[in-house]
Amino acid sequence: MLRRFSGIFVLSIGLLVGGEALSSEIIEVGSHKDVEHVYLGGSVVPYKEVTLSAQMPGRVEYIAGDEGDSFTAGTLLVTISDENLLAKRKAAVAQYDQAVAALQNAQVQYNRELWSPRSENATQMPGMGMPGIFDQMFTKQIGDTLGYGDKDVQRRADLYNSGASVNQAQSQVRSAREAINQIDAALRDTRSIAPFDGTIIKKMVEVGDTVQPGMPMISFANMDYIRIQTEVPVRLVPYIKVGDTVKAYLDVSGVMIPAKVAQIYPLADKSKHTVTVKFDLPIGTRGVPGMYAEVSIPVKNSKPSTSIIIPKSSILKHMGSLPSVLVMNDKNEAELHVVRLGKKVNGGKSFTVLSGLKPGDRIIDHPPRNWKPGTPIK
Known part of the structure; x- marks a missing residue:
């Protein structure tokens, strides 16, 4: 049966592998035009973060909790000896x-x-x-x-x-x-108070340690919301503004999510020639500070680029370390082609192909797991 899905012709084929029926499909890859995007690496950071440092010399007498413990604003977090x-x-x-x-x-x-x-x-x-x-x-x-x-x-x-x-x-x-x-x-400086609702993310001292003015004691952060902080090259800064929405990728989710430009620093780094930019992530996004993340910056004045997109389900991973797909030749026989993948699209359900395929090629979606070269597909 011939079906059409989003402009791609799909031919359904029933295969029996190991007694289990698999639903494989022959799809014709097509080209996709999109504005050029630049992918920049960054890190997940808390919405708010402060480092509470010692203001007076003395001995640490009390710490409210350990890493991961949450406290409300106004809670006493650290005290230093005040007998003198x-x-x-x-x-x-x-x-x-x-x-x-x-x-x-x-x-x-x-x-x-x-x-x-x-x-x-x-x-x-x-x-x-x-x-x-x-x-x-x-x-x-x-x-x-x-x-x-x-x-x-x-x-x-x-x-x-x-x-x-x-x-x-x-x-x-x-x-x-x-x-x-x-x-x-x-005396007030011997007591460190939580400035907002948050969580202890790092302890630099323990009870009994001797501290001097300026010595960091704990890092305290608001983890209810998280952000991505990245360094954007100066040439790309004109393409974004506060309030814009771009695509971002987190290792923990494995999918692209929307990110809103929250803050653009007014000064550029003299050595790197980059500007620090922070992006707000949707409420409830899973992530921890320090996690690797990527953001996609669109180059609005560039010419649309043409790329080939294939579904993630068509990629063979058990044939070796390199990603491969099954391509149907003129004799309706499957051939193994090694491909070079690009970025994730469609929420991580598809990949762009940089090399190994051309528009019009027919590939097998949901290929048999035990496929071997020379095995006919009927």
Whole structure:
């Protein structure tokens, strides 16, 4: 029976191999025109990834989990010893209390000078008993008359001195408070918090390790979504833009899947002359960071190329290390042809053929597994 599938003539043939009926078909290969594509290798990366590094020196006291453990945003992941900082904080609190006491005393002295000036207090004048009274009644008055002293100036000077003491005490209180805040900030740096929902993908330290500022401790990533990151030659960057959809291939799936251009870096690498591009993969795509991946970049201004496509099911793999197909000759006899395969198409169900076939050749789809040269196909 002659049937037509997508412009290809197919002839059904029933074969018996080892008592098992196989449905083999003779199909006529055709040509396929497509825009030129450039295939670029890359790696799977998480949607978000951070490396939590030590901000303070110390000893690792706590790690929330191991690689593969997931945590929500705000979860404590790593803590570093803080005994030294806690001791410094207690000392800073004591200095703060002293500064507050000094401020209160300075305010009391200022208020006393404001309401009971020392310049008018008899007990503050030189002498004791009758000499003090004499100084208060006669010496001060004579001095004012002769211009030897001015009680108003003395009062303002005493008041200013008391006010300066208050200001100095306030500055000491602020300085002590900021010292406490500085230590509190250092204490916060001994605790690494999950910045978002994610998973620990790598641990660089263990409990008991000694760390220094800048030393990486764990890598934390959001694995709900994955991306492909690849280096695109500068000449191909004009052919893509953010939001475009291209085809991608992952080793884990073995099929082509759509990938959306998510980010194009603004600068090119000076040595490689490439631009880093990230592609978003569909939700639920299986993959792990570091996995090999490929993306297909269409060269839109190129002339359409003609290629031969054959189904994956027509390829013989048991005849040797090289892929082969059975080709029908003019005598309706099957011949083994070694082919060179190109890229996967149609979701991985077909391959392009770079050499070994020409348009119009007839090949066997679903060939018998035990076929040997010279075996007739009727």
